[in-house]
Amino acid sequence: MTPVQVCQxxxxxxxxxxxxxxxxxxxxxxxxxxxxxxxxxHEAVCTRKRCHAKRVDLEEHLAYRARVAQRNRAGLCGIEGCGPHPGFECSLCLGLFCGEHLRERHYPFQEGRISVERPVSICAHCWERRKIWRVR
Ligand SMILES: [Zn+2]
Ligand SMILES: [Zn+2]
Ligand SMILES: [Zn+2]
Ligand SMILES: [Zn+2]
Incomplete structure (x- = not known):
């Protein structure tokens, strides 16, 4: 008989x-x-704070991407209330933004157990997400 796995x-x-x-x-x-x-x-998430935060973040991220895509289709910058002709693409969400709403930053990408910083053009939303997804 195999022992029953207990909640961790x-x-x-x-x-x-x-x-x-x-x-x-x-x-x-x-x-x-x-x-x-x-x-x-295909999903299973426990109630630990960090895991819960990741799940909520993913939902918000999908909603954000949908909003940005909608604005981009109308020829507008992805940020609510901003103007037309978004000329720059966010490296992470691939949304289109104006020069003011996209920043050049060093973003920590996770490669296995180490994090490698790479320069990216990134929107404010994607920049904030790194706090939730960084490993530690
Ligand atoms: Zn339990
Ligand atoms: Zn968990
Ligand atoms: Zn983005
Ligand atoms: Zn803008």
Missing amino acids: VGGRFSRCHNPAEHTCQYCGRAFCAAHTDYVAD
């Missing part, structure tokens, strides 16, 4: 003893029904 998400002083039902796609921990933040066909 509970706090250090409040160990969770429920049987694990899923494995978190972000932190790799097994978690139980009580520690489920989100589970769908």
Whole structure:
């Protein structure tokens, strides 16, 4: 008989003893029904703060990209309320922006366990996201 995998998400002083039902796609921990933040066909996210933040961020990011794409189709900069003729592309979300709404920055890309900084043209939204996705 194989031992039942126990939930790994509970706090250090409040160990969770429920049987694990899923494995978190972000932190790799097994978690139980009580520690489920989100589970769908190919997704499983535990309730740890950082994992929850990543899931919420992804949803917001998709919404942002949809808004930017809509504005770009109308010939406008991706930023709400900004003007026409966006001439620059964000290296990360591939949205089009005016020169004022895109910055040249050194962005930390994750390559395995190390992070490598590369110069990119990046919109403010993508720049802010790096805090949520950096590994540590
Ligand atoms: Zn997790
Ligand atoms: Zn649990
Ligand atoms: Zn962007
Ligand atoms: Zn703009």
